[in-house]
Amino acid sequence: MGxxxxxxxxxxxxxxxxxxHGxxxxxxxxxxxxQTAAPPAVAAPISPERDTATLIAQLKELGQLRDAGVLxxxxFEVQKARILQR
Known part of the structure; x- marks a missing residue:
């Protein structure tokens, strides 16, 4: 029996x-x-219709924050790259 x-x-x-295991x-x-089904994220190309004045204003503000010692x-470089890739 054992x-x-x-x-x-x-x-x-x-x-x-x-x-x-199954x-x-x-x-x-x-x-x-x-993981294989999701395509890798690709940065959107800069479109010509973007508002250049807004872009320049954002970069100036970012530069001021760097100069003030906040960034x-x-x-600064990371944020600048993020702004330029939009």
């Missing part, structure tokens, strides 16, 4: 492990599919 009990217990453990594999496959040089 051998039969051990065999049944092993079968239950193996079945549980197989079930868990669920984990399906979840990983779903995540990988979502570091690195922060």
């Amino acid at each position: 051998l039969l009990r051990a065999a049944a217990r092993t079968a239950v453990i193996a079945g549980t492990a197989t079930h868990v 669920r984990v594999a399906a979840r990983q496959q779903s995540r990988w599919a979502q 570091s040089e690195a922060e």
